[in-house]
Amino acid sequence: MSNPTAGRALRRRLFSGSALLLALTQLSACAEPPAQGPAASLPLASASVVAPALSSAAVPAAAAPQQSFAAWRDAFRREALAAGIAPATFARAFAEVTVDPAVIRADRSQPEFSRPIWEYLDSAVSPQRVHRGQRLLAEHASTLRAIEQRYGVERNVLVAIWGMESNFGSNTGNLSVIRSLATLAYEGRRPQFAHDQLLAALQILEHGDVQPQRMLGSWAGAMGQTQFIPTTYQRHAVDFDGDGRRDIWDSTADALASTANYLSASGWQSGQGWGMEVRLPAGFDYALADPEQRKPLGEWLRLGVRPQHPYNVVRDDSQLASLVLPAGYRGPAFLVQDNFRAILKYNNSTAYALAIGLLGERFAGGGQVVAAWPRGERPLSRSERIELQERLARSGFDPGTADGIIGANTRRAVRATQQQLGWPADGHPNHQLLERLRQLP
Structure with missing residues (x-):
């Protein structure tokens, strides 16, 4: 202040x-x-839209471990066994596990330049992704209908998350989750977080949902077709196909239903949209573009805010919404509602949440942003x-x-x-x- x-x-x-x-x-x-490249600052979340191919700057390294990895592993083993992990489960999970230098490098680097939000959205809502998503919506229509009925989360949103997280299951990560999390718990910048995720991963193995060799994911430990971290998996993964296992790696039904369960628990409101692009009146007070300014839709309408698309009809003007200007007052404006915030709980990035909302609409023929992005601006x-x-x-x-x-x-x-x-x-x-x-x- x-x-x-x-x-x-x-x-x-x-x-x-x-x-x-x-x-x-x-x-x-x-x-x-100046060097070209960087990122839009985003009003509802602090995560940037990273362009991995660009140069990166080092972030403060974690303190050097005070013991060998073997000594750390043995101490962690004692803790895991005390928490109910069977010795055989631990032995299978940690067979030939060593520190992964690539994970350490990923953990200790932070991109200097990030992509502007309009470039991110161009890629996220590409024609190829839209066409494939439409095809998969038809292919999995009966499963998605059943998921909608149980959890109240619209199918287009689920398929949009599926496409964003793993390119519809084709890129789920190929690193051992156990090795990655063990590396981060031993030598990472957030060792306690990694420690808790690693213990949760062992509990998943103990439960028998997946075998260690199939528990693959990203360098940070996100897993499966919709990229759950282990504690999220424990709380929200479901066995929707009825085979006795919560399999977010190889069962599309389980992955999509688990995502729906997570969004439902995060406050998703069935039948309510994520938000809409709007146009602002002349002389508008841009200080109202603040996530802390939540007003009923009717009040935004009284201030002269209007939907850009005719299909965005306000049926309940009592619903609360915030105004988002992801590229500042020179770019598009969006009113976002509770479902947008539920998506942010999945991935705390305004750019990501916008991509999910727009991609889901694009599957049905909408989702085009009308106002121009300030593409000449270097963030x-x-x-x-x-x-x-x-x-x-x-x-x-x-x-x-x-x-x-x-x-x-x-x-x-x-x-x-x-x-x-x-x-x-x-x-x-x-x-x-x-x-x-x-x-x-």
């Missing part, structure tokens, strides 16, 4: 720097162009986001930890600064704001 004294001081410093801004503008043509890189947070803090605001993650505190600090400048207060960090802050001593 900002304080009024800091805000007044910042305003004086910002506007007294106008001559310096002119000089910087004149000199900028001689400067070396901030990770180091630039960190610099912005540091400069906001130096100016008397509280953006939270300078970690490059644009969360609620950073958005509030950005919005307060924009208000001091008389700019549209959309809370969206960009180069214009960073350059203005760079003028300050």
Whole structure:
């Protein structure tokens, strides 16, 4: 949060720097162009849209282990056996398990540049994915109908998640979940989290749902066709095909029903959409584009907000919604509801949740974004986001930890600064704001 004294001081410093801004503008043509690439900061979640092929910057490494992997494994074995894991189960799971250097490298690197949200959505809602999803919706129609009836989650959303998480089951990961989690529990940045996931993975093996050689997934331990971590599997995986095993690896029915069960437990509202693209009236107060501003749809309508598509009919104007501007006021606007937030619990990224909503609509012929994305804008890189947070803090605001993650505190600090400048207060960090802050001593 900002304080009024800091805000007044910042305003004086910002506007007294106008001559310096002119000089910087004149000199900028001689400067070396900045690297291209980075990510949209997203209003409802802090996760960025990573482009793995681009360069990455190291993040702080975990403390060096104080014991050998063998000693750590033996101590963990004693704990696992005390928790009810059979010695034979542990022996099968850890047969020839060693530290995986690739997992350590993945855990300790963080991309410097991320993809803008419009590039992410172009890929996520590609014609190829849409066509394949439509075909699979027809192929699995009876199973999806039964899942809908039991859990109340619409089939198009389930198939969209299936497509996003594993390309409809074709890319579920090929790393041993036990080895990956053991590596992260021994030497990762979040050892307790990995430790808990590893114990849960052993309990899954103990239950007999899957054999160790088939328990494959990502370097972080996400598993199966819809990429559950082990504790999520324990709470929400179901045996929908009735074969006695909760098999999210090889049973599409189990994977999709488990996802529906998870969304249902996360607050999914049957018959309610995820949200809609909207157009905003002239003179709209962009400070209302905040996830903490939840208003009934009827109130948004009274403010002049209107759906972009005729098929987005507001039938219950008492439902709560928040306004999202994922690329700032220059880009598309979306009203999002409780089901959008349920998707965020699955993957805490606004870009991901938008992709799921739009892809699900595209299967039925909708889902086109009408407003133009600001494709000429270069979003901030990770180091630039960190610099912005540091400069906001130096100016008397509280953006939270300078970690490059644009969360609620950073958005509030950005919005307060924009208000001091008389700019549209959309809370969206960009180069214009960073350059203005760079003028300050």
